[in-house]
Amino acid sequence: MSERADKILDVSSLEISFSTHEGEIHAVRDVSFSVNRGEVLAIVGESGSGKSVTAQALMGLTPIPPGIVKGGKVLLDGVDILASDEKALTKIRGAKVSMIFQDPMTSLNPSMRIGAQIREILHQHNTMSRAESYARALELLHLVGIPEPERRMRQYPHQFSGGMRQRIVIAIAVANNPELLLADEPTTALDVTIQSQIFRLIRDIQAKFSTAMVLITHDLGLVAGVADRIIVMYGGRIVEEGPTDQIYYDPQHPYTVGLLNSVPRLADDSDAPLRTIEGLPPVLKDIPDGCVFAERCPNVMKICRQREPGIYHPRPGNRAACWLHHPDAREPYETFLKGRSV
């Protein structure tokens, strides 16, 4: 197989804005990345980083208006999602790509039985008899660990707990063996013990069918054991991308370092103040010249406020949008490396 065909998803120069009464909000700026078949990519960022807007665009779900896709391409298995009409998208969604949303309360239809909701997606994309779809729905409920599936099929969403509902959402998402699974904060609404069970389920299903997956989250703890690669977004941009271990053990962008330091470690008994990122996230209305993180960056240099940094590759498989990697910034880079240790 050629290298092109190995990519299930290829996003290039994606630009998305929202027009609001306060002016245009540049939610996603010049975002490019790709996902290989069978790979798990995590996109990590805080609110306003553009991670969820990016996820919406991957499914062709950007709300237009107020959203404006200003440019870029989203190639899903070679098909440009952004150039496809609604009819074509309906065929792709739920078949080639599906999404697990954050809130299992709102992503299921409250007035439809669970069985009917699963079979609806099966019938929509396949020619199947009713008996076949029934058997497949049972199999899916079994796969996601719902006990007594025959009885549960006839029940409505409100008769399930939050964790069970998210299992059903996962069953629907994988019903048609998608090639790409998008999960936008799939466990944020759940309790910690349920969270770990759901995460393990997603991980098992991903491994079993080697589905490619894009996992959107704000929690670096959650993805450490699952992701192959991590993208860190800030202020609508990708600030760093790299293999999981490199991002955690050898981060190359000051924001990634700040994010890692903001979370206390359970294993850490220190009482020292948390090393937080000072200041506030940017308002994406008036984008300042220079780097979007310059305002809060502990390693800020003069150039950072003047010109936007280029993309550097300081480590294998890594890219970082940061002036510290410019050849002329050797000394500040050394200081950054030294001050980085957690």
Place this chain on the structure above:
Amino acid sequence: MTGDPILKLRELRKHFTVAGRSLKAVNGVSLDVERGETFGLVGESGCGKSTLGRLIKQIYTPTSGTIHFDGVNSTDIKGKARRIFTRKMQMIFQDPYSSLNPRMTVGEIIGEGLAIHNMGSRRERVEKVRAMMERIGLNPEYENRFPHEFSGGQRQRIAIGRALVVEPDMVVCDEPISALDVSIQGQIVNLLKSLQRSRGLTYLFVAHDLSMVKYISDRVGVMYLGRLVEVAPKAQLFEAPRHPYTQALLSSIPIPDPSEERRRVENPPKGELPSPFADLKGCPFQTRCPHVTAACKRMTAELTEVGPCHSVNCVLHGTPTA
């Protein structure tokens, strides 16, 4: 427990009646909180941790049991004593969007308590508000702005300022950082810690984020279905948890370190939380516990000491049966 408890809870219960059935949100909690400590209260949704916080602040009246704050039975106070209680016991809520009056300016929000409690002259109050804004990291020039002009983290700072300006002895913090972004959470926790040091405050810190609770607390209590199942100094609780539920809960926490996370052995409690209406006799965890025995159905709500300041409600560790 030695020392000087500022808060004493005894056999505290709060039962809500929902559609004719009784929901036992807090079901027999006894606890001492020492002056100047941070007591972390953890548990999953529905365990009763927020209800307990609200009982302590007297937002709810207990169904039975007693609360002694500073030596006074706070469940039964009126008039002046009540006013003193409401000043000395403050609360910070989870959602800084709904907990601040959108029609009041920041100065009015922070200063309202001072006016209610007649603290100082009008001029002194204005000064106090400005000093407090400075202390919590807000520019005092913003005193005439409204809450919507601030970010979530800044609003939570305003809520902290409002709680602390009246010089309380104790603050109930009900998930004060859960609604905030990761990089902002640390700022707020650092602020809470530094205020505690400079003012000798006692905190009851209710949260579900266990790593943050471990960081901020001196002692931690774990709740499950309305009961305290384990109480211990944080080091003991996190390193040597005794109650099967605490063990399951701790094993579920993801670790932000790839190689440790890949090695982590998960041991989540089997099955689901029973209905809060279910009238379970004995141990609340019996339906999911891997070590369940016949004795669990007869267990009392008593906390049994298993080590210095470490107590557990579990028959495995000697809790008596009825």
